[in-house]
Amino acid sequence: MTAAQHFSQSYAEAREKFLEAARKAGAVLRHHEHPLKGPKGETLATDIARFGPEDASRILGIGSGTHGVEGYCGSGVQTALLVQGFQTRLPADTALVFIHGINPYGFAWDRRVNEDNVDLNRNFIDHSKPYPENPGYEELVDAINPPDLSPETMARSREIMRAYVQAHGHRALQHALSAGQYTHPNGVQFGGRKPVWSNVTLRRILREEMGRAERIAFVDIHSGLGERGKGEMICVEAEASPNCQRMRRWWGAKVRSAVDGGSVSSDVPGTVPVCFAEELHGKEVTAGGLEFGTVPIAEVTIALQSDNWLHQNGGHENPGAKEIAKRLRDAFYVNADDWKEMIFAQSLETCEEALAGLQAA
Ligand SMILES: [Zn+2]
Numbered sequence: 001m002t003a004a005q006h007f008s009q010s011y012a013e014a015r016e017k018f019l020e021a022a023r024k025a026g027a028v029l030r031h032h033e034h035p036l037k038g039p040k041g042e043t044l045a046t047d048i049a050r051f052g053p054e055d056a057s058r059i060l061g062i063g064s065g066t067h068g069v070e071g072y073c074g075s076g077v078q079t080a081l082l083v084q085g086f087q088t089r090l091p092a093d094t095a096l097v098f099i100h101g102i103n104p105y106g107f108a109w110d111r112r113v114n115e116d117n118v119d120l121n122r123n124f125i126d127h128s129k130p131y132p133e134n135p136g137y138e139e140l141v142d143a144i145n146p147p148d149l150s151p152e153t154m155a156r157s158r159e160i161m162r163a164y165v166q167a168h169g170h171r172a173l174q175h176a177l178s179a180g181q182y183t184h185p186n187g188v189q190f191g192g193r194k195p196v197w198s199n200v201t202l203r204r205i206l207r208e209e210m211g212r213a214e215r216i217a218f219v220d221i222h223s224g225l226g227e228r229g230k231g232e233m234i235c236v237e238a239e240a241s242p243n244c245q246r247m248r249r250w251w252g253a254k255v256r257s258a259v260d261g262g263s264v265s266s267d268v269p270g271t272v273p274v275c276f277a278e279e280l281h282g283k284e285v286t287a288g289g290l291e292f293g294t295v296p297i298a299e300v301t302i303a304l305q306s307d308n309w310l311h312q313n314g315g316h317e318n319p320g321a322k323e324i325a326k327r328l329r330d331a332f333y334v335n336a337d338d339w340k341e342m343i344f345a346q347s348l349e350t351c352e353e354a355l356a357g358l359q360a361a
Contacts, residue, residue, distance in 0.1 A: 003344035004337040006083055007076030011101070011108035012042045014075040018100050021082035022049035027098075032201050036115055038108035039316070046102055046201055048209060051087040052095030058358040059210050061218040062351060063099040066121050066198075066272055066289075068106015068113065072333035073292060074221030075100060075107075076340060077347040086351065091359055097209050102220075102272075103198045109316070110325040111307060112224075112332065113190070120198045121289075122180030122191030124278075125270035132269045136176025137189070140164060144177060145187045149309055154302065161301075175266045177301065188308045191270055199275070206279040216280055217250075217354040218287035220272050221347060224300050224332045226264040226293030229342035232256050233350065234265045234289040236273045246286055250357035251350060255288070264291060286357065290350055292343050294334050303331035 006021070008014035022029060027049035034044035052059075062081070064074025078098050081087075087096050101107050105115040113119050125132070137144065143160035146153045165173045180191040195203075210216050219233075226232055232254055235244040239257040247255045256263035273287040294300070307328045310318055318324075334340075 002337070002341065003076070003080040003084075004340040006079040007072060007340050009335075011038055011044070011071065011104065012040065014071065014079070014107070015045070015047065015101065018049070018075055018079045018082070018098075019047060021079045022098065025049075025051070025082050025085070025087055027051055027082075027087070032205065034104050034197060036105055042108070044101070044104040044108055046104055046198070046205070047100040048205060049082070049098040049100070050095060050209065052090050053093065054095070055212055056093050056095035057214045058094040059097055059213040059216050060094070060351065060354050060358060061097045061099060061210065061216065063102055063218065063220040063272070065101040065103050065107040066220055067119070067222060067224070067332070068103045068109070068111050069329055069332045070112065070221075070223045071101055071103075071107035072329070073223035073343055077221055077344055080344050081348065081351065086348070089355070091355065094355065094358060095213070099202070099205060102202055110329045111311070112304065112328065114196055114198055116192060116196050117185065117190055117308075117311060118192035118196050119180060119189055120196060121272060122189070122268060122270040123196050123199050124272065124275040125191070127192075127194050131182035131191070132180070134176060134179050134181045136164070136168070136172055137179070137181045138183070140176050141184060141187065144305065145184070145308060146305060149306055154305075157305070158298075171261065171266070178266045179268045180270065186308075186312050188304055202272070202275060203279050206276060210280060213283065215284045215358050216276065216286070217358055218273070218276055218285070219347070219350055219354060220287065220289045222289050222291045224294050225291050225297070228293050228295065228334065229339050230293045231343070231346035231350070232264055232291050234258050234263050234291055236268075236271050236288075243286065246357070247288055249360075250286065250353050254350070264293070265289070286354070290347060292346070295331055300331045303328045
């Protein structure tokens with residue numbers, strides 16, 4: 001079997017392939033329907049495919065599409081796992097829960113953010129408290145969110161960012177660009193001002209699907225950071241924390257702490273692992289983002305700037321919408337068989353290691 005054939009070219013195709021593979025494999029299916037529709041009027045939903053005992057004390061969860069368009073990567077992995085029979089290799093007292101399309105709107109409309117222009121992976125914070133500040137973003141706000149996409153304006157934006165790197169270093173620029181912001185609802189990297197649909201829905205899924213378990217592992221599949229095809233397991237806690245240490249025992253060298261600076265990711269607030277820790281408080285939770293590299297970061301940045309500009313300027317109705325959506329998709333999804341095979345092989349290994357880790361004392 002080749003894994004590449006299980007990847008898709010649209011959300012609708014990805015959802016159909018996933019549900020069909022899950023049905024054939026005998027999954028218990030549950031659907032959380034989104035209030036909006038996809039570009040062809042199709043249903044949007046976060047779909048659950050579950051295997052193993054309902055009262056299992058150990059659960060491995062595998063998620064896709066937290067960042068919408070990154071679902072092309074995660075969905076392909078999920079469907080390939082199902083077709084190759086990963087669910088038949090569960091140890092006793094262990095359940096497997098696939099969560100497909102965590103941000104289905106962004107997935108279907110080729111956006112990394114959701115229907116509210118919110119980065120879901122910055123939205124899991126306490127909205128009653130003061131929001132985290134991102135001074136670098138404030139300083140660079142006009143360069144990050146250019147008024148138009150002309151070559152001159154984009155060159156000026158890059159120049160300002162280059163000057164910022166010279167003054168403060170690469171990590172500082174990455175933090176400014178990616179750590180989220182809670183002050184510019186129409187800007188890139190907005191974290192939202194309330195829990196969005198996918199936040200509320202994921203919390204409900206965790207309570208319903210995982211609330212009875214004692215040991216929970218979660219692999220949230222992402223794409224867009226790092227070397228092409230190379231996987232990294234991102235821990236959102238410090239290297240010395242018990243959770244990060246457990247991740248290191250299970251997954252070895254591919255674990256990187258975003259807090260200590262060794263990761264492709266910046267230390268960002270309000271991520272999915274935070275949601276797991278909150279909803280499954282008191283249980284052993286081993287949750288991380290499995291991130292795969294796609295194209296150079298400069299291209300990812302331009303794609304995100306263009307996408308955001310588009311949605312402040314007519315969105316899907318803008319004549320340039322198709323081209324910009326494709327640019328964004330190409331930044332987060334390498335539509336090449338060798339990339340898909342690399343992604344799948346590393347994801348399979350990571351999920352096998354998680355199953356073994358859940359059994360370990
Ligand atoms: Zn992501």
